[in-house]
Amino acid sequence: MEQWAEAERNQVALWTPVMLGSGIAAWFMLPDPRAWGAVMLAAGAVGLAAATLADGGRVMRSIGVAALLVVAGMLLAWARAESMRARILSRPVMADMVATVDAEEQLAARQIVRLTLRPVVARDGRGRSLSLPPRIRVSLAQEDAPAGLGRRARIRLRARMMPPAGPVAPGGYDFARAAWFQGIGATGRGFSPVQVLHPADQGPGLRESLSRRIMSHVPGSAGGIAAALATGDVGGIGQSDAEAMRRAGLAHLLSVSGLHISAVVGIVMVLTIRLLALWPWLALRVRLPLLGAATGAVAAIGYTWLTGAEVPTIRSCVAAMLVLTALAMGREAMTLRLVSAGALIVLILRPEALMGASFQLSFAAITAIVALHEHHAIRRWLGPHPDWRRAGLRQLAALLLTGLVVEAALMPIAVYHFHKAGLYGALANILAIPWTTFVAMPLEMIALLLDPLGLGEPFWWLLGHALQLLLRLAHAVSAIPGSVIALSVAPGWAFGLAVVGGLWIALLRTRWRWLGIPPLAVGVLVMVAAPAPDLIVTGDGRHAAIATGQGVALLRDRAGDYMRTTLSELSGADAEPVALAEQPAAHCGQDMCVTALRRGGRRWRIAATRSGYPVPWTDLIALCRQVDIVIADRRLPDACQPHWLKLDSPALRRTGGVSIRLDPPTVRTVRQPGDRHPWSSAS
Structure with missing residues (x-):
């Protein structure tokens, strides 16, 4: 083990944000102070034992530091949550x-x-x-x-x-x-x-004024995308267009992150160096790349502030600063150490960001890209070649390979958070990323610079057409059959297993890295094969989604767009939900609905209220005795005793939303017994 640790000595530091993040994740996943304290004491004991047994060895020192980082991560998350403590409204x-x-x-x-x-x-x-x-x-x-x-x-x-x-x-x-x-x-x-x-x-403010100005020149969703590229404001993008961008794997273009920061820094650096090179006296006495890097750094900080300083933007700005510093020092710019430093800074400042999809997608993508291009085989393959045509083909193949690796890295995160997996995102991004970086963003910068002089209108027109082409690409890809596969909610342990396997492969360099393949494969397979629930009930008891043979049926015909979309996604369905009252197995009136499902060799009967009007208790009690599950948005009488589950308002206040599998009978709840996280205990 010491020999292995010595061979991986340059990679050990990369695990610093991973172990800190493990402590943060443990605090969010575990329910109460007793569990948090137990884990911190256990990690502290491991750290002390490792320090005692170290005897100058690298393995024990690494284990000790890792254990202390877990403790630090839990304390960091706990302190951050307590520092944000404020009163929460107790009732509507x-x-x-x-x-x-x-x-x-x-x-x-x-x-x-x-x-x-x-x-x-x-x-x-x-x-x-x-x-x-x-x-x-x-x-x-x-x-x-x-x-x-x-x-x-x-x-x-x-x-x-x-x-x-x-x-x-x-x-x-x-x-x-x-x-x-x-x-x-x-x-x-x-x-x-x-x-x-x-x-x-x-x-x-400047951000709002700039967004309005852009959307006044570029109408429709194209103007919303232009505003998103400049200020991070996505409010002007139509819902159908935003959904097409998501289904085509292009939604990352709407979140200001590494692509946008890189484009801004690169354009500003090139313009600065080219313009200053026209002054011979300065060009002969000052290193123009240093001035270009300094100007690019100022542009990156200003752009981050302008776009609202969201987590992906902060991460990208930090990475840009480190890249520019490395270039100024003559060091290699893009390394996993840079990615690790960016993750560490974000986790220290905003530990809660770890649990969001934005942080996970950003760092998974950049880690996959850098790890791939740091591999000696890829470096050798992309090295200088005398034949420019073959070199160009290799670069194109490398772009496709990078897209596929990034899609593979992002797939478990997309499945876990959004319950969907895209199939054509890598191909769409091969066209969309260069188009956005080298066409749309330069056009927008020129238009903004010339607009005060009254000369920007031709560039606004070109920008509008460029972004319309991007939207056409998104709609074309999203309309391809199988462009998105809807999946059910994946278990958290499988997602954790996939993350551990992926990090093990990306951060190590010896042949032992391939030991990450089994946990990654098992985690992904379990996530993809997770069974869909037969019944979902919201925490207020007003809405329910029931899996039928043809899709998902909703209890209430007038459910809003958000509720319809959310229940469909959580049910693992991509088709538009239908009304339960229209199903042949359902018998629905104005106030009640009774339906039957056949699962596990038996017939399950489910009754649910579907209006705010009272139902005669005598009839209701008689119905309860004939069904297996009763759902209501009100308190039901004690005499209402179904065969299995009674989900009325007192029960749902304790459990929150519920998802149910009937074969075998399994119930999952939003609220876990004893959950003492401040946002749970305060509500």
Whole structure:
């Protein structure tokens, strides 16, 4: 083992963010302080034992440091969560309030304005004072948003608010956790009229003004993409176009990250060096690449600030700074050490980012790219070649291979978070990435520079057509049969196994790296083959999705687009859901629905309320005795005793959303017994 550790000595430091991240992940996955303390004590004991047995050896020293990093990661996540502690609304309320606007976000494609508010005074419908959380988020219809809104504006409005929602069902997006780390204690919808008591001290910020300016020149979703490339604002992209970009594997182009930072830094560096080279006196006395690197660094920092400093942008900015520093020092620029340093900085500043898809996708992609191109065989293959045609073919093959490796690296993450796997993303990106980097972004930069002089219109026109071609590519790829495979919710342990296997392959260099293949393969196979649930019930009991032989049937015909999409994804279905009332096995009235499913050699009967009107208790109690599962958005009488499960409002308050398999009978719940994470215990 010492010989192996010596052979891998240059790779040991790369595991620093991995072990720190393991501690952070353990804190999020384990339920309560007792479990957190037990793991930290166990890791501390391992660290002390390794220090005692080290005797100058590299293996024990590495194990000791790794154990201490796990402890540090858990403490870091715990401290970060406690530092963000703020009051959370305990129940839905209707409030008349005066509030100060903390932030304004225009979502043009959805025709809403999203406001982050700090309430000053709030009263309920009877005029009684209400104590609201210090920071809330409210959405307004675009036509209800008056002039004068903006940061530090003071407004009066009426809003219906509720606590930040947890996952709809097991495997769903946990907005309550995200809201906790954003300091948001309630969300809701505001109603007209909205009165501006004191207008914003200044007009829209630079980011908002730039987004509006771009979208005024480039209409439609193309303008939304142009705004996303410049400011990170994706609110102007239509939902159908955004879905096509996701299905085609091009959604990463809408999130400002490494591609965009690299393009900006590269364009600024080239322009700076070329322009300064026209001054002979300076060119003979100063290293122009250093000045170009310094200008590129300033551009990267400014671009990061302009786009809102999201996690992928911060990671990319840090990486750009390290690349520019390496170039200035004459060192190799893109290495796994650079990626490791970027991950370490992000985890220290925002440990909660580890649990988000954005962090995982960003670092998985860049790690896969760098690890592939650091391999000696790839280096040798892409080395100088006397025949330029063969060299060009090799570069093209390398681009395709890189796309395939990146798709393979991102696939487990996409399956775990989005329950979908794309098949043609690598091919689409071979066209989309060069087109965006070398055509769309330079056109947009030229248009923005010339627009104040009144000369930008031809470039805006070209940019609009360039982005329309990108949208056509997205729609064409997404329309290909099998472009996206819908999968059911994958178990967390399988995802963890796939991540460990992938990191083992990417970060090691000796032949022992291939020991990562079995855990990676097992994890991916289990994720892909995970069985779909037969029944999903939301935490409020209002919505249910039932798997039929032809797809997914929804209990309520008027479920909104978000609920329909979410329940379909969690059910592992890609087709549009149908109404349960239209199914031959269902018998539905205005207020109740009874359906039957045949699973595991037996017939299961399920009854569910489907309106807010009361149902005669005598009939309801009689129905309960005839069915296996009862679902209700209200409290059911104690005499209602189905054969197996009673999912009424008291039960669902304890469990949150529920997913059920009938063969064998298995129940998964959103809320776990004893969960003491602050966003769970506060709600």
